[in-house]
Amino acid sequence: MEFECLNCGEKYSFDSRNFKCNCGGLFKIPEKPFQYETDLELGEVKTPLIKKELAGHEIYYKLDYYQPTGSFKDRGARLLVGKLKEAGINEIVEDSSGNAGAAVAAYSAAAGIICNIYLPEDTSPRKIAQIESTAAVIHKIQGDRGATSFAVKKAARDNYYASHVYNPLFFAGVATIAQELIEDLKKIDEIILPVGNGSLLLGIWHGLKELLVKEDIPRLIAVQAEPVSPIWDEFHGKNLKSNTYTKNLAEGIAIKEPARKKEIVEAIKESNGNVILVKQPEIKEALQQLWNQGIYIEPTSAVGPAGAINYFKNKDLSNENIVIILTGSGLKYN
């Protein structure tokens, strides 16, 4: 298996130490994501799709937190780590203190691969707990997110960088959500989902493109949360000056400079979709609304329903099948 540079077309063996091309270009996400399989398992399921009402509209929630570590990231981590095990790689590095870190750490433990997770020193113990429960080695890096990024890239010279942002196999694994949705619904008009680094959006997009003809592909409605909105900025040609600050309920998508921004925006445009922005109180309200229905999600997951409420305003969508992806379990953040 080879990865191909998006800029210059140069090819690299997938198990090389290069996580991107020498020209600086990122590796292309495979056009046929379902060609890759792995035996590695932790008891994954086809996640439930339930019909509910939201702001007067009938919608479907895809409960994608019904996965071994409690988030959709397991789909990507399973395929990526499974392929690395087959290739005989015995040690990896990754930098995520959130759901991706927990997923990569768990699947590495299952595969018997040594997993090094790099995270900023000030990451809350609550977020580290799940990663720490596995056999993963935690590297706390002084300084901000940039210092952590620098440290993991340095470590990537010696060990494989199993990145949920750079590695195409991670996205190919996430594409299986599209497969399940198409099995369950004859027609889908819109998929509403949170976007940060784009692993969910780009994974689904490549899955949809492989499985459906162009006119049947649903519109992707991506949702970002103030004050970190680089995708919204790029899509709408505005600049809201993204800032991270401490009280962000949507910490899982608070990515100021997503590496695959251009690909994300192109996918949304190609699907005739849109990017919606939500405010912190709107996330809080949507979260409470779902919790009150017994749907126990983590705060970042409430960005989808909050964005949907904004998107629905002044629209008649009564004949449309709308899916909202719920990404992470509330049990993680208690």
Ligand SMILES: [Zn+2]
């Ligand atoms: Zn290149």
